[in-house]
Amino acid sequence: xxxxxxxxxxxxxxxxxxxxxxxxxxxxxxxxxxxxxxxxxxxxxxxxxxxxxxxxxxxxxxxxxxxxxxxxxxxxxxxxxxxxxxxxxxxxxxxxxxxxxxxxxxxxxxxxxxxxxxxxxxxxxxxxxxxxxxxxxxxxxxxxxxxxxxxxxxxxxxxxxxxxxxxxxxxxxxxxxxxxxxxxxxxxxxxxxxxxxxxxxxxxxxxxxxxxxxxxxxxxxxxxxxxxxxxxxxxxxxxxxxxxxxxxxxxxxxxxxxxxxxxxxxxxxxxxxxx
Numbered sequence: 106x107x108x109x110x111x112x113x114x115x116x117x118x119x120x121x122x123x124x125x126x127x128x129x130x131x132x133x134x135x136x137x138x139x140x141x142x143x144x145x146x147x148x149x150x151x152x153x154x155x156x157x158x159x160x161x162x163x164x165x166x167x168x169x170x171x172x173x174x175x176x177x178x179x180x181x182x183x184x185x186x187x188x189x190x191x192x193x194x195x196x197x198x199x200x201x202x203x204x205x206x207x208x209x210x211x212x213x214x215x216x217x218x219x220x221x222x223x224x225x226x227x228x229x230x231x232x233x234x235x236x237x238x239x240x241x242x243x244x245x246x247x248x249x250x251x252x253x254x255x256x257x258x259x260x261x262x263x264x265x266x267x268x269x270x271x272x273x274x275x276x277x278x279x280x281x282x283x284x285x286x287x288x289x290x291x292x293x294x295x296x297x298x299x300x301x302x303x304x305x306x307x308x309x310x311x312x313x314x315x316x317x318x319x320x321x322x323x324x325x326x327x328x329x330x331x332x333x334x335x336x337x338x339x340x341x342x343x344x345x346x347x348x349x350x351x352x353x354x355x356x357x358x359x360x361x362x363x364x365x366x367x368x369x370x371x372x373x374x375x376x377x378x379x380x
Contacts, residue, residue: 114174120258121168129161135207146206157202163195168261177251180328181319182337184251189344191261192238192268197276200269205278212281225273225282227293234271235300237263242304244315251318271297275352287360294353298346308338 136149166172167190176184212218223229240246241260250260274293277284285293307315314320314330328336 111171111174111179114171115169116173118169118254121165125161125165129158132157132203136204145210146204149204153202153204155202156198160195160198160202163190163198164265167191167195175325177257179319179322179325180337181316181330181333182328182340185337185341188264189341191264192234192271193345193348196265196268197272200272200276203278208279209281218281222282224270225277227274227285227289230270230273231293231296231300234267237267238301239304242308244317247316248318287356287363290356291353291360294349294356298349298353301342301345305338305342309335309342 133154135145136154140146140149167187172183172187176187212221224233241250241263250257273282274285275290284290311331311334314334316330316334319333320330322330
């Protein structure tokens with residue numbers, strides 16, 4: 106009976122709706138009428154627009170769909186699915202969907218550029234993301250976030266912002282704040298894959314539930330609070346681990362392909378010079 110009521114519950118948080126509307130509306134205004142009026146760029150790819158909008162939709166589903174109710178009131182594991190969407194899915198979509206010329210405009214003031222350059226440095230980005238993620242999974246702060254809507258909003262905002270910083274070295278489109286080379290991308294992704302081992306290990310192997318909120322929550326699917334906690338930790342770790350490993354493999358093959366092309370080009374040039 107509980108599940109039947111949850112699946113039909115879409116909660117229209119005004120603050121979330123307003124924030125997402127402003128973000129999507131501002132994006133469409135900048136790449137559309139304002140771009141044409143001030144001749145900011147000749148063209149914006151429909152694929153970019155669709156990618157950015159998909160990122161907004163992922164946040165919408167994460168925070169307003171039945172998943173939100175399920176994660177806030179019943180299951181820690183559902184909350185981890187929500188965190189996967191907010192940190193590993195939506196941010197790269199938003200970055201990939203944002204045109205380079207728009208980012209250049211945003212960082213044009215010197216002081217903004219200096220701050221941005223510092224924050225998206227790979228070491229700084231990894232540290233910030235993992236500190237934010239780890240702190241919000243401390244039991245006391247976690248329980249506070251699910252009982253206070255304002256604090257919960259702050260948590261989600263910090264997750265998204267820190268994840269944008271974390272994804273920048275892998276998705277950047279501008280030379281001023283460039284993405285990492287393929288070999289460094291592999292190192293970066295490896296660091297990301299092991300950075301949260303202590304947090305996940307603590308949550309997974311704890312002999313008792315860490316989060317009182319879910320101990321007192323109505324049971325669903327006959328999951329105990331401890332089993333739910335372990336499932337949630339596995340979802341987050343396996344989800345992030347598989348993603349980072351897959352991206353590292355892709356980076357390796359792109360690096361290999363680029364090196365092969367470079368070698369073939371050098372051989373051709375050498376042959377021409379010898380003739």
